[in-house]
Amino acid sequence: MSKIISKIKHFCWLFLTPLALFIGLVFTLQIHHPALDIIFLNLNWLIYLCIALSSVIALFFGQSRLVYACFILLYLTPVAGPFLGPDVGYLTIKYIFIQLAFTHLIFSRDKGFSPLNTVISLVFLGVIWLISFFAVPQLNPIVDAWYSAPGNLLLELSRSFDYVIGPLEFVILCFTLTLCLLRFIWLTTNTHNALFSCIVITGFIQFSNNTQIMQLGVVFLSLLIGYSVIRDSFTMAFKDELTGIPSRRAMMQYVQTLGRKYSVVMSDIDHFKKFNDTYGHDVGDEVLKLVASKLNKVTGGGKTFRFGGEEFVIIFPRKNANEVLPFVEVVRQVIADYDIALRTKPRPAKAPKASNKKGGLKQPAKEKIVKVTSSFGVAQRTKGSPEFTQVMKQADLALYAAKKAGRNCVKVAKQ
Numbered sequence: 205m206s207k208i209i210s211k212i213k214h215f216c217w218l219f220l221t222p223l224a225l226f227i228g229l230v231f232t233l234q235i236h237h238p239a240l241d242i243i244f245l246n247l248n249w250l251i252y253l254c255i256a257l258s259s260v261i262a263l264f265f266g267q268s269r270l271v272y273a274c275f276i277l278l279y280l281t282p283v284a285g286p287f288l289g290p291d292v293g294y295l296t297i298k299y300i301f302i303q304l305a306f307t308h309l310i311f312s313r314d315k316g317f318s319p320l321n322t323v324i325s326l327v328f329l330g331v332i333w334l335i336s337f338f339a340v341p342q343l344n345p346i347v348d349a350w351y352s353a354p355g356n357l358l359l360e361l362s363r364s365f366d367y368v369i370g371p372l373e374f375v376i377l378c379f380t381l382t383l384c385l386l387r388f389i390w391l392t393t394n395t396h397n398a399l400f401s402c403i404v405i406t407g408f409i410q411f412s413n414n415t416q417i418m419q420l421g422v423v424f425l426s427l428l429i430g431y432s433v434i435r436d437s438f439t440m441a442f443k444d445e446l447t448g449i450p451s452r453r454a455m456m457q458y459v460q461t462l463g464r465k466y467s468v469v470m471s472d473i474d475h476f477k478k479f480n481d482t483y484g485h486d487v488g489d490e491v492l493k494l495v496a497s498k499l500n501k502v503t504g505g506g507k508t509f510r511f512g513g514e515e516f517v518i519i520f521p522r523k524n525a526n527e528v529l530p531f532v533e534v535v536r537q538v539i540a541d542y543d544i545a546l547r548t549k550p551r552p553a554k555a556p557k558a559s560n561k562k563g564g565l566k567q568p569a570k571e572k573i574v575k576v577t578s579s580f581g582v583a584q585r586t587k588g589s590p591e592f593t594q595v596m597k598q599a600d601l602a603l604y605a606a607k608k609a610g611r612n613c614v615k616v617a618k619q
């Protein structure tokens with residue numbers, strides 16, 4: 205349940221916040237102020253600047269999908285032809301291509317920029333454009349006929365705006381929006397947020413049929429793309445991939461912010477090698493994640509980092525070793541008390557007969573409860589060990605003492 209709630213929160217934060225910002229910007233369009241008019245008059249060069257900037261950032265970080273997304277945004281701009289031309293067929297093809305292309309990107313993977321992959325990706329986008337170009341005139345009358353049939357739910361739903369966009373565009377927009385929303389919910393990443401926002405805001409532009417909203421939308425989307433790339437790179441550099449908690453690099457940066465008084469706790473899972481050997485590395489990974497999540501909930505102002513392997517570090521700013529002990533003790537107890545449910549398949553008593561191999565009854569997985577414990581070493585900054593590396597060394601010695609004392613305990617360094 206808490207996982208679903210945190211996913212919903214993450215989704216809202218990622219997607220709804222920028223969307224609300226965009227809608228707010230659109231509303232500023234209603235204010236006819238001379239300063240705003242000047243901005244909009246000069247927005248075209250800003251569009252190209254933002255697209256260029258975001259493509260370079262995405263290119264630099266190897267995010268190929270977002271580079272292609274920038275190119276697709278370019279197709280929305282006046283450089284790709286008259287935006288509000290009278291040729292409705294041209295606009296239909298353009299929007300359908302854009303929506304299908306974004307959908308393709310959200311379902312594909314970043315493949316980098318090797319010549320072969322670049323050619324394949326461009327060919328793919330070309331094929332999507334050709335499909336839009338040739339299929340739209342064929343599909344238009346079919347969808348029109350189906351759409352205008354009495355009792356069609358979609359017709360009822362879209363009565364108020366079917367004069368703005370045609371039935372085929374509306375059907376494709378609904379289809380691509382649904383697919384992309386599902387993909388985004390399944391994999392809520394910054395890149396998917398940027399691509400999903402591209403579909404939503406392109407739909408917005410399509411409905412509005414307004415040049416200023418198109419300008420705002422493209423500037424906004426290109427900035428969102430640039431921001432997503434930077435955020436992704438930041439997350440990759442400072443978050444541990446397996447456990448999701450801050451990494452050693454983040455710790456070294458955090459250390460710069462510490463004052464003269466702080467304590468460092470080193471923690472290590474007990475007999476983890478044996479655990480891995482008994483239950484396998486994958487189960488070991490799950491246990492690491494679990495221990496990390498418990499350590500991450502430490503109270504008392506402690507900040508947890510994965511130091512490496514099965515070692516974690518908690519830093520308590522503005523606290524000495526004695527002050528942090530109760531908080532460390534709580535987290536040690538929480539880990540030791542936690543029942544880890546493993547689903548293990550019992551081994552068959554005899555090797556299955558050849559005839560029974562395919563159709564044999566599957567053995568149900570059994571649940572086994574196991575426990576892990578952790579040892580902790582605590583040290584504080586002193587005049588004798590003023591540097592962070594020295595405090596770490598002391599905490600490591602204390603951890604060693606905790607291991608020697610039988611594990612599953614907390615020891616304070618003799619400083």
Ligand SMILES: Nc1nc2c(ncn2[C@@H]2O[C@H](COP(=O)(O)OP(=O)(O)OP(=O)(O)O)[C@@H](O)[C@H]2O)c(=O)[nH]1
Nearest residue numbers: 472473474475476477478480485488489513514607
């Ligand atoms: N599953 C998994 N195992 C890891 C990971 N990183 C390190 N390990 C394992 O952690 C184990 C650490 O073992 P040791 O340093 O010998 O310590 P230990 O078995 O925990 O024994 P004590 O620390 O003395 O209690 C090794 O088997 C590593 O392979 C990881 O990311 N995932």
